[in-house]
Amino acid sequence: MLSQKLFDEISAKINETIAASPAKDIEKNIKAMMAATFSKMDLVTREEFDVQQEVLARTREQLVGLEARLSALESANGPAAGSDEEQANLGLS
Template identity: 90%
Template structure:
């Protein structure tokens, strides 16, 4: 436990030193500069990204369903093999 207490004391002293040093001002200035840069960039929030990801997933599901439905309709409307309609389409009549 002595080592944990010593570690905590050293950590507190380092934090106090950094808070009183110019490093704290530099950190604050860098954060402000980065925030301004990010504000100028056309970035989206995580929430907006997640919403768009859900929309895309639903759209993909709908597309897969429509593709399956189209395939079924095409198969149902295709002439049977050997039928006069198919032979006419192939120029065999």
């Protein structure tokens, strides 16, 4: 079985070879090109996305609460009182 030291030495040699080769320059150029492309696109950061996700979750919770309150108010007023849309559909307004 090969020792961990041998794997580390091979890995170090490969890294040295890549660092001294044109592959490193190509990698830098590709990264720069990708960064320029992404900056032109209308993207949001992960942090911004997470914040908006939290805002949406709170808004949904509020909506559920408001729907429950509306339902309770409508049931307290009895069947004669409906929404404007319901009255318009029935021809009452």
